[in-house]
Amino acid sequence: MRPTGATTAGMSGRGRVQWLTVGLLGWMAAVHGVEERPPSAPPVRLGQPGAAAPETPEAALELLRQAAEDALQTVLGAPAADVLAQRQQRKALEAQQRELVQRQAKQFEQLLQPLLRSELELVRHACGDLPEAARHEVLVAGRAAIESLAEDAAARQMNGGMNVAEVDPRAGLHRVIAAAVAPHVPADRLAAYRREDQARLERRAAVARQRIVAKLDEQLELSATQREAILADLRSGWQPSWIRELDDRGGLVVNNHPPAPDYAEERIVPHLDETQRSVWHAWCRAAGSRMLGQRARWHFDGPGLPPDPWWEHP
Amino acid sequence: MAFVAGLVGAACPSASRAEDDRVESSEDAAAGVARDANLVDLGANFDANVFDQRGDGWMLRGNVVRRRVNGQPTPAVEPGESPTISRGRRVGAARLDRIARICTLADEQRRALELAIESDVRELAAAIDAERRRYAGVTVNMSDQEGQRRWHQFQQDVQRCRRRIEELFESGSLFAGVLALTLDDSQRERLDTEIASRRSFLWSTMVATVLLKVDDAVGLDAEQHRLVEEALLAREPRLRLDESARRSNAHAEQMLVYSTLADVDAAPLQAALSERQWRALATLMNQGRAMRSWLEQQGLVERPAEAP
Structure with a gap:
């Protein structure tokens, strides 16, 4: 679910929050499907002082994705991708x-x-x-x-x-x-x-x-x-x-x-x-x-007794 | 065969090289180094094998051959006292101290025994030095047949020297003769008792240790254990007690016990054990029996005195 064709221009504060929530849900549903942000675009941080509101749904999604990654990094202490890689390595x-x-x-x-x-x-x-x-x-x-x-x-x-x-x-x-x-x-x-x-x-x-x-x-x-x-x-x-x-x-x-x-x-x-x-x-x-220090008591020599049919095949 | 190759010389060749070591033309250097890897100076390895190894243990220091300047003779053996003398004296002094602790020797008795020790040690040194001289500067190539033959001969000669060292103060030596004449009856009795006690203690420790393994392997109950232990203790061998023979050798001790077990009256044991237990025990006894000539080389047991 992705908001399309809408902008935040002219929205009220409440409307903008709703729009961002829709955007967040959309990002959660299809996080891997989001287009890559153009390399030239400056990083946008949610809640940054003086940050402009996202102009497009894609920008909003990017904003949310970045916010989620920041939150994860804060919780995990490292970028999510790194943590994931470390977990896989550990497994x-x-x-x-x-x-x-x-x-x-x-x-x-x-x-x-x-x-x-x-x-x-x-x-x-x-x-x-x-x-x-x-x-x-x-x-x-x-x-x-x-x-x-x-x-x-x-x-x-x-x-x-x-x-x-x-x-x-x-x-x-x-x-x-x-x-x-x-x-x-x-x-x-x-x-x-x-x-x-x-x-x-x-x-x-x-x-x-x-x-x-x-x-x-x-x-x-x-x-x-x-x-x-x-x-x-x-x-x-x-x-x-x-x-x-x-x-x-x-x-x-x-x-x-x-x-x-x-x-x-x-x-x-x-x-x-x-x-x-x-x-x-x-x-x-x-x-x-x-x-x-002490060493293991694991000194057993030789083959010992042959198997006993009395036990093996009663 | 326990085989230890010390590579001290190989690890830092420049440090171990003397002025006269350098030699061949530079174009031969690479080929020379490869060839030297298989060359062994038997003379340089003689003492380490005679004095520091036992049984079938061998130490072979590789790459200790000095590459000589063409035409120059092999350096002579260092002048000075034979190393056999200092080592023999040390063994003799330890034995004398032990006797003195047990018997409280008078000064004259001590002097007589010291003289006997010195005489035996010098006789031993003469015999071993003669062998050593035969190998001074003898270098063999271990990768060819002749080198292998010389190495084999070297091992036999070293074994003979080891045996002489083991028997240094045993029956037939001047020391043994003087000791018998010097001690009074009371001293001799104390000494004999102490030696017998130590020997029995050592043997009972070997037996008990090996029977622990048998316990694990065969599952003996207390009565079976008692029977086997008693049979072994009744056949106590004349264990050597000198410092040279008392370095722990768990494998040889195990084989000595199995070999002794192979000589006990089998009937009562066989009757007391289950068929499976007897089969497992017989396997161990056969192992001991098969190791007898190897055991002789280990020097754990005194050889019986030869008939005159």
């Missing part, structure tokens, strides 16, 4: 990012398959026979958990700012499998499965403690008595986060040292002699774990 980047995350998640899924199989093996050992329908349910739940854990880890890794080390695939998988198994087994069987999981967690903590002491021994030449004392002290004051020692697989060397387990300093230093303390402090300054 394209987001789509690209989503694709990358999905691709990475697929890789993580493969990495986690052996973990699922070994967890199911543990269920089979601890819980004994399970009805066919229950087996299917547990398997489906396990696969979904792997998918979700992989997606979570991939998103954390690819999107930045989120720590992939916070994803604990073992714990996440066990939680889901235990919940899926629970309705189908007697309480004592479920308790046996939970005990096995607990024993596995304790084994991991014990190995982490032993690795801390082994690392100290390598750097500080501990005596047998010192090794025992530090192990005992680590055990009595154990913090779950110290399991991070398992992340150090020996490859990381900082300033010619392996990362020092300084997070457990208060359990270590009292057992060192003076010379060892001085070496310890120098080591912490050069390669303290606190300063290095």
